[in-house]
Amino acid sequence: DTAVSQTPKYLVTQMGNDKSIKCEQNLGHDTMYWYKQDSKKFLKIMFSYNNKELIINETVPNRFSPKSPDKAHLNLHINSLELGDSAVYFCASSHPDFYNEQFFGPGTRLTVL
Amino acid sequence: EDKVVQSPLSLVVHEGDTVTLNCSYEVTNFRSLLWYKQEKKAPTFLFMLTSSGIEKKSGRLSSILDKKELFSILNITATQTGDSAVYLCALGGGGNKLTFGTGTQLKVEL
Numbered sequence: 001d002t003a004v005s006q007t008p009k010y011l012v013t014q015m016g017n018d019k020s021i022k023c024e025q026n027l028g029h030d031t032m033y034w035y036k037q038d039s040k041k042f043l044k045i046m047f048s049y050n051n052k053e054l055i056i057n058e059t060v061p062n063r064f065s066p067k068s069p070d071k072a073h074l075n076l077h078i079n080s081l082e083l084g085d086s087a088v089y090f091c092a093s094s095h096p097d098f099y100n101e102q103f104f105g106p107g108t109r110l111t112v113l
Numbered sequence: 114e115d116k117v118v119q120s121p122l123s124l125v126v127h128e129g130d131t132v133t134l135n136c137s138y139e140v141t142n143f144r145s146l147l148w149y150k151q152e153k154k155a156p157t158f159l160f161m162l163t164s165s166g167i168e169k170k171s172g173r174l175s176s177i178l179d180k181k182e183l184f185s186i187l188n189i190t191a192t193q194t195g196d197s198a199v200y201l202c203a204l205g206g207g208g209n210k211l212t213f214g215t216g217t218q219l220k221v222e223l
Contacts, residue, residue: 090156100203100209102158106155107155
């Protein structure tokens with residue numbers, strides 16, 4: 001009974017390719033997030049969706065496009081991958097009344113060669 | 114822009130020691146301050162603090178917030194090797210946004 005799940009856990013790909021990471025939560029939360037954690041372990045928000053609507057879009061290149069088919073899913077599609085995209089990507093979700101208490105998925109380690 | 118600074122960046126202690134981790138912040142619209150523990154994978158939630166001076170406690174871990182001086186501390190007493198992790202402080206500001214600090218890497222040795 002995983003709360004926030006992500007697939008795949010590991011992704012190794014060549015520069016220039018397009019890839020997607022999927023996220024699902026079964027907590028009944030309305031808000032979902034994508035974070036990027038770099039090699040220095042710094043965790044930074046990329047996007048936030050509330051009930052399928054985009055509410056936070058930090059300064060992320062247009063090559064990154066989140067998609068939320070329903071409030072339990074938030075997928076991340078990345079076009080034209082670059083070396084600098086290598087990182088761990090975490091999905092998270094939160095309850096509307098306690099939105100700052102976020103529950104994280106296990107992460108997807110993306111390596112761009 | 115909201116900012117979170119954690120200190121020390123890393124710390125090595127022996128089992129049984131007590132440690133204090135620090136988090137200072139700058140914020141435009143304060144909602145909450147949170148502490149997370151990150152071992153090998155996902156950050157896991159420890160505490161959320163919204164009011165000054167009220168200690169939150171869970172077992173050997175405790176945390177307190179000072180909204181006047183803009184900082185929080187996380188205390189761990191009687192440390193164990195299982196406490197080894199990166200401890201992340203995060204600021205809950207407006208718009209559902211969490212701003213994280215760079216973390217404190219704690220290593221507890223036998």
